[in-house]
Amino acid sequence: MxxxxxxxxxxxxxxxxxxxxxxxxxxxxxxxxxxxxxxxxxxxxxxxxxxxxxxxxxxxxSLVRLPGPSITQPNVYQFNKTSYDSMYRELEAKDPRLYRANGILNMLGRNRDVKWGPExxxxxxxxxxxxxxxxxxxxxxxxxxxxxxxxxxxxxxxxxxxxxxxxxxxxxxxxxxxxxxxxxxxxxxxxxxxxxxxxxxxxxxxxxxxxxxxxxxxxxxxxxxxxxxxxxxxxxxxxxxxxxxxxxxxxxxxxxx
Missing domain, CATH: 3.40.50.2300 (Response regulator)
Structure with missing residues (x-):
């Protein structure tokens, strides 16, 4: 090539x-x-x-990795099996203040309006x-x-x-x-x-x-x-x-x- x-x-x-x-x-x-x-x-x-x-x-x-409460505690999900909406709801339930402040909930909210989940x-x-x-x-x-x-x-x-x-x-x-x-x-x-x-x-x-x-x-x-x-x-x-x-x-x- x-x-x-x-x-x-x-x-x-x-x-x-x-x-x-x-x-x-x-x-x-x-x-x-x-x-x-x-x-x-x-x-x-x-x-x-x-x-x-x-x-x-x-x-x-190999996996979907999103920021967590610390650099050693990412949120990890599987491709093709986890929807953006389920990620959103899980992180909102865990710590809505953190995940709004770092923009993750806003990002996932955008994503779930584009397609079902990460491929x-x-x-x-x-x-x-x-x-x-x-x-x-x-x-x-x-x-x-x-x-x-x-x-x-x-x-x-x-x-x-x-x-x-x-x-x-x-x-x-x-x-x-x-x-x-x-x-x-x-x-x-x-x-x-x-x-x-x-x-x-x-x-x-x-x-x-x-x-x-x-x-x-x-x-x-x-x-x-x-x-x-x-x-x-x-x-x-x-x-x-x-x-x-x-x-x-x-x-x-x-x-x-």
């Missing part, structure tokens, strides 16, 4: 306000990934869904229909279980995704761009990162729509030749985006489902 580290060249912050109007037409399909599928990936999931992008999200950790990347089967997720925000367009772009929020998550894709052996023979946007795992940085990711999605989607016009059916089916024009432009698009968001260092590779 080709790998490009994109270095920031500007010193000012991003100029996008993170808002996007639905212009209709073609939309790339996105997947957002962080460690526990709770903070960074879910903020980005919500922003992309609100901008009418098809989107799913995952975590790459683990390694348990996902690309290409398998996700019909049971039809009430998730951003579910329209990703029912078939494939995406065009995976955006991780931490380099170890990017490593986990890329390694997992390599180990799967590309059974679908379908290209996917895997981009890491490094975001510190706190609520404030997740908000900034979500705006940056939406801006990146808009830039990628504009280029993809232009490339797709040449062969819509080939592009939509994931045909590598039909996507070559778009695939070749992605590093340049990320470089231009990085100038707008120098505090969100990015790493990119082209991988395969």
């Amino acid at each position: 080709a790998q490009v580290h994109v270095q920031p060249e500007a010193v000012n912050g991003g100029t996008s306000n993170g808002m996007s109007e639905d212009s209709g037409g073609f939309k790339l399909k996105f997947c957002t990934v962080c460690a526990s599928n709770n903070n960074r990936s879910m903020e980005s999931h919500l922003r992309l869904a609100a901008a009418n992008y098809p989107v799913i999200s995952f975590g790459t950790g 683990r990347w390694q348990d996902w089967q690309p290409g398998v229909p996700r019909l049971e997720h039809n009430t998730d925000r951003g579910s329209e367009g990703v029912e078939g279980g494939v995406v065009d772009v995976v955006i991780t929020c931490e380099e170890r998550c990017w490593d986990a995704v890329v390694d997992d894709l390599l180990n799967r052996g590309s059974p679908l023979n379908r290209p996917v761009h895997v981009i890491n946007v490094d975001i510190k795992d706190n609520h404030e940085e997740a908000l900034i990162g979500g705006r940056g990711i939406l801006d990146l999605a808009d830039s990628l989607n504009k280029a993809a729509a232009e490339a797709r016009d040449m062969n819509p059916s080939g592009f939509d089916s994931g045909n590598a030749a039909s996507r070559a024009n778009f695939d070749e432009r992605v590093p340049e698009i990320i470089g231009e985006w990085q100038e707008r968001w120098p505090n969100l260092p990015a790493v990119w590779t082209l991988a395969w489902f």
Whole structure:
């Protein structure tokens, strides 16, 4: 897999306000990934869904870990088996003052309005229909279980995704761009990162729509030749985006489902 580290060249912050109007037409399909599928990936999931992008999200950790009363006492849950609502109710019953003050209840309240619960990347089967997720925000367009772009929020998550894709052996023979946007795992940085990711999605989607016009059916089916024009432009698009968001260092590779 080709790998490009994109270095920031500007010193000012991003100029996008993170808002996007639905212009209709073609939309790339996105997947957002962080460690526990709770903070960074879910903020980005919500922003992309609100901008009418098809989107799913995952975590790459072995377990879902949320802050507890001390650094040695995290709250630990299982992926795919624990809902955001049940986490919310459990922590609210344990110590409502603590979990309101540290923003965990607000985060979980947001999450339960997006989808049922945290999912683990390694348990996902690309290409398998996700019909049971039809009430998730951003579910329209990703029912078939494939995406065009995976955006991780931490380099170890990017490593986990890329390694997992390599180990799967590309059974679908379908290209996917895997981009890491490094975001510190706190609520404030997740908000900034979500705006940056939406801006990146808009830039990628504009280029993809232009490339797709040449062969819509080939592009939509994931045909590598039909996507070559778009695939070749992605590093340049990320470089231009990085100038707008120098505090969100990015790493990119082209991988395969």
